[in-house]
Amino acid sequence: MSRTVEGQTDMTAPVQAAYSYCEAVTGAQARNFAYGIRLLPTEKRQAMSALYAFSRRVDDIGDGALAMDAKHDRLESTRGLLDRIRRGAVDEDDTDPVAVALADAARRFPIPLDGLDELIDGVLMDVHGETYETWDDLKVYCRCVAGAIGRLSLGVFGTQPGAPGAERAAEYADTLGLALQLTNILRDVREDAASGRVYLPGDDLAKFGCSDGFRTATPAPGADFTGLVHFEVRRARALFAEGYRLLPMLDRRSGACVAAMAGIYRRLLDRIERDPEAVLRGRVSLPGREKAYVAVRGLSGLDARTMSRQTIRRRG
Structure with missing residues (x-):
């Protein structure tokens, strides 16, 4: 999805487009975090934007108007997408830009993706009214x-x-x-x-x-x-x-x-x-x-x- 040549990341157009989408989500919705993320160098900023966009999706499911059972199903489906990313089963041709960007970020940085499973667990606590x-x-x-x-x-x-x-x-x-x-x-x-x-x-x-x-x-x-x-x-x-x-x-x-x-x-x-x-x-x-x-x-x-x-x- 991306390759490194002489210390520089040569990113394909689909991956760059996926990151651009995630950065747009971050800029529009991260009312506080966006100010810090902007201070990072490009690769780290892109990776953080991918993390934010995925996390935002999880939060939006929990805060949305769906019934409890539907929220539960959507969150477990998102967990399944995360598992695909973890297994390296998402490539640049995937139609989900957040998945494409997060998969690329996970290849470039040692991101402990299990933390996103924990996020889903936490949002499920909200869904169940803990x-x-x-x-x-x-x-x-x-x-x-x-x-x-x-x-x-x-x-x-x-x-x-x-x-x-x-x-x-x-x-x-x-x-x-x-x-x-x-x-x-x-x-x-x-x-x-x-x-x-x-x-x-x-x-x-x-x-x-x-x-x-x-x-x-x-x-x-x-x-x-x-x-x-x-x-x-x-x-x-x-x-x-x-x-x-x-x-x-x-x-x-x-x-x-x-x-x-x-x-x-x-x-x-x-x-x-x-x-x-x-x-x-x-x-x-x-x-x-x-x-x-x-x-x-x-x-x-x-x-x-x-x-x-x-x-x-x-x-x-």
């Missing part, structure tokens, strides 16, 4: 839908030769995924409640008097919603601090990509912490200019150095 009583329960879900994406991405990024602690890189990538997912859960509590989904652990909801849920723009009488949010924010910050240990192990542009994506979510977390009830009134987001600023800081290494210093202080 709820989570404890943080340990929720971590299982977060590792499927976000930690796995961190480990898949690490397959594209790679680690720098001789980087200290590189044997734990996958663990840190997984933990950073958990931090991003918990931030997503806080941001989307009202939207998820409207869809009948509750992700925050049941014992946390009970502790802060929030077991009645989040279907209105104000907390239920007697609920300590601010306390609940601040409790989860502290948990997310601890996960970010642990996950940031990955950054020194990456090359400059891969590190910039991760720093940009993490930086955007950290700023979202800051906004949520300052005004917890904002998440009940609507979706908390950053303007595009602020996301671009975070990306520039990531490319310059400023956010990476800041994150590393914060991690060192916490460890000390």
Whole structure:
């Protein structure tokens, strides 16, 4: 599907077209991740776009309007496509551009494709209406839908030769995924409640008097919603601090990509912490200019150095 000549990838037209399709999907739908992905060199950017497009397809099935049985069938069919990619049974003549691009990316990078099986497992949890009583329960879900994406991405990024602690890189990538997912859960509590989904652990909801849920723009009488949010924010910050240990192990542009994506979510977390009830009134987001600023800081290494210093202080 592609061949390497003197260190350069000579890509066939169908494969290039497949990557272009995936990059278009990423640019149109990856509201936060696209800012980091743009900082990567071409081959890594293309591979990350293929991963995103496949993941987006899985998420869209879970969030779509199909009946539960139909969603289950579509997800298992997607798992079958993933198995074909894993077996090398997808070539450039396949009519599915996402499959063509992901198959080529898997040939060029050591991507642990089993992580996409985990993503499908996580979306099936959504389809079946799983709820989570404890943080340990929720971590299982977060590792499927976000930690796995961190480990898949690490397959594209790679680690720098001789980087200290590189044997734990996958663990840190997984933990950073958990931090991003918990931030997503806080941001989307009202939207998820409207869809009948509750992700925050049941014992946390009970502790802060929030077991009645989040279907209105104000907390239920007697609920300590601010306390609940601040409790989860502290948990997310601890996960970010642990996950940031990955950054020194990456090359400059891969590190910039991760720093940009993490930086955007950290700023979202800051906004949520300052005004917890904002998440009940609507979706908390950053303007595009602020996301671009975070990306520039990531490319310059400023956010990476800041994150590393914060991690060192916490460890000390």
